[in-house]
């Protein structure tokens with residue numbers, strides 16, 4: 001484990017043969033399973049079979065033994081060394097994932113599901129880029145691992161504007177890219193309150209390049225909604241050109257039930273996936 005910045009820990013996992021099956025695409029999400037107190041290794045059902053059966057078996061584990069499940073992004077894969085890097089925001093000791101990363105030691109074990117087609121983005125980045133003139137990336141520190149992979153995968157000379165909210169200047173990172181990327185860092189200061197306001201303000205003030213934009217948004221769910229409203233309502237961006245994910249929720253854990261707004265977002269994403277599938281069928285048939 002190493003600290004990329006004071007509040008970002010990079011954990012390199014020995015992933016065995018799994019590493020060979022992970023492609024090099026950007027923004028690949030996985031579910032990680034963290035052991036409950038008293039367990040050295042998270043208790044998981046046997047792998048194999050279809051995911052729904054596996055998930056039923058997972059949910060049948062008594063709650064005090066069932067691992068905490070959290071979403072993360074593959075930051076890097078090394079197929080020769082069979083390792084996977086994941087970057088964890090150290091946001092305090094309120095959550096099991098951040099707590100685990102704060103004190104991770106060699107030989108600690110987590111479970112991992114994915115990357116999986118089940119989590120695939122409705123529009124793969126390569127297709128989104130091909131259909132657009134430039135890319136807008138906006139997110140907070142939890143989105144930084146994904147934003148890093150997206151920036152690093154841009155084609156030669158492709159324009160991108162990234163607005164990223166972090167605690168302070170010490171949390172900024174640098175990326176290697178073939179794209180033409182301008183990164184605007186927003187420093188949050190005190191947390192909370194103030195989560196997301198700086199990011200929203202930075203995107204509102206940003207001068208957009210001309211041409212068709214594809215926007216990728218992730219971070220605190222309320223902020224992501226506000227960013228979307230701004231892009232659609234004030235900037236006239238087509239909803240279908242926005243990929244958005246609420247990564248975490250203020251004052252709620254990933255175990256808490258979805259709010260009405262979360263359900264509305266999920267409904268829109270399902271509807272969107274249906275439209276894209278229908279469009280793809282229409283193209284194939286015609």
Ligand SMILES: Cc1cc2nc3c(=O)[nH]c(=O)nc-3n(C[C@H](O)[C@H](O)[C@H](O)COP(=O)(O)OP(=O)(O)OC[C@H]3O[C@@H](n4cnc5c(N)ncnc54)[C@H](O)[C@@H]3O)c2cc1C
Pocket residue numbers: 029070071072073074086087088089090091094095096097098099141142143145146245246247248249250251252253254255
């Ligand atoms: C697709 C996807 C990919 C993601 N990739 C990454 C990644 O690569 N790296 C990463 O660090 N996170 C990532 N996240 C976000 C991560 O899953 C959440 O932050 C998660 O809630 C962390 O779990 P926890 O156990 O630490 O906190 P939880 O138990 O879920 O929450 C405990 C408390 O901490 C607060 N909290 C949770 N996350 C944050 C945060 N980031 N900043 C401030 N307060 C927070 C909650 O509001 C709550 O009050 C991703 C999320 C998704 C959906």
